[in-house]
Amino acid sequence: MPDVVLQIEDLQKSFGGLRAVDHVSFDVEGGQLLGLIGPNGAGKTTIFNMISGIYRTDAGRILFDQTDITNHHPTQIAKLGVARTFQVPRTFNHMTVEENLMVPVVRLRLTDAEASNRVAATLNAIGLYDMRHRNASELSGGERQLLQFARAMMTQPKLMILDEPFAGASPAIIDVIIERTHDMAKSGVACLVISHDVVSLPKVCEHVIVLTEGSVLTQGRIEDVREDARVIEAYLGT
Ligand SMILES: Nc1ncnc2c1ncn2[C@@H]1O[C@H](COP(=O)(O)OP(=O)(O)OP(=O)(O)O)[C@@H](O)[C@H]1O
Numbered sequence: 586m587p588d589v590v591l592q593i594e595d596l597q598k599s600f601g602g603l604r605a606v607d608h609v610s611f612d613v614e615g616g617q618l619l620g621l622i623g624p625n626g627a628g629k630t631t632i633f634n635m636i637s638g639i640y641r642t643d644a645g646r647i648l649f650d651q652t653d654i655t656n657h658h659p660t661q662i663a664k665l666g667v668a669r670t671f672q673v674p675r676t677f678n679h680m681t682v683e684e685n686l687m688v689p690v691v692r693l694r695l696t697d698a699e700a701s702n703r704v705a706a707t708l709n710a711i712g713l714y715d716m717r718h719r720n721a722s723e724l725s726g727g728e729r730q731l732l733q734f735a736r737a738m739m740t741q742p743k744l745m746i747l748d749e750p751f752a753g754a755s756p757a758i759i760d761v762i763i764e765r766t767h768d769m770a771k772s773g774v775a776c777l778v779i780s781h782d783v784v785s786l787p788k789v790c791e792h793v794i795v796l797t798e799g800s801v802l803t804q805g806r807i808e809d810v811r812e813d814a815r816v817i818e819a820y821l822g823t
C-alpha cells in the first residue's frame with residue numbers, strides 16, 4: 586500500500602437542512618500535492634474544518650497516519666502533525682511576526698536554541714526576516730497569508746492543508762508560497778490545497794478533486810478536469 590497519510594472515508598456534515606459535505610471519500614499520500622476545488626459553498630472549507638477538528642463530523646471517518654482522528658480535539662490533531670492555514674488569514678495581531686512563529690513552539694517542546702534557529706530559518710525561507718519585529722497588525726493581507734503559512738511550516742507537519750493560500754497575495758508572495766509548498770512535498774509532506782486561483786493552483790497541483798454541493802463530482806489531472814462539461818456547468822451554473 587502506498588504511503589497514505591490522510592484517508593477521508595464517507596464524510597458527512599449538515600448544517601440544519603443543508604448537506605454541506607455529503608459522502609466524501611479520498612486519500613492523500615505522503616509527498617502528494619492535491620487540489621480541492623469547486624464553486625462557492627461546495628463544502629471545501631467544511632472538510633478542512635473537520636480534518637483539523639474544528640467541526641464535528643456527522644458521519645464518516647478521518648484517518649491520519651492510520652490513526653482515527655475523527656472528532657479529536659484540534660490541539661491533539663495538530664500535535665499529531667496536521668497544520669493548516671485559514672481562508673481569512675489568522676494571525677495574532679498584537680504580537681510581532683517573530684512572536685507569531687513562536688506560538689506553536691510551546692507545544693513542540695523545542696529547546697530555546699532549536700526554537701530560535703527554526704524561527705530564523707522559517708523567516709528566511711518566506712522572506713519575512715526583515716519584518717520580524719513588526720507587529721502583525723501592520724502587515725498587508727498578502728503578508729498575513731505568508732505569516733500564517735510560515736506558522737504552519739514551523740510545526741514541520743506531515744500534512745499541510747491550505748485554504749485559499751493565494752487569496753489577496755501578490756505574484757511575488759504567491760511564488761514564495763508555491764516554492765515552499767513544493768519543498769515540503771519533496772520532503773514527504775502531504776499537501777491539500779483549496780484554491781479558486783486558476784493560474785496559481787496548477788503550479789502547485791497536477792491532480793484535483795472537484796466538489797460540488799458537498800459531493801465529489803470528479804477527480805483527475807487539472808487539464809482534463811477543466812475540460813469536463815460537468816465541471817464547467819458546476820462553476821457557471823448553466
Ligand atoms: N458554521 C456553519 N453554519 C452554517 N452553515 C455553514 C457553516 N459553515 C459552512 N456552512 C455552509 O456550508 C456550505 C459549505 O460551506 P464551505 O465554507 O465549506 O464552502 P466552500 O466550498 O469552502 O466555499 P468558498 O469557496 O466560498 O470558500 C455553505 O452553504 C455554507 O454556508
Ligand SMILES: [Mg+2]
Pocket residue numbers: 629630631672
Ligand atoms: Mg471556503
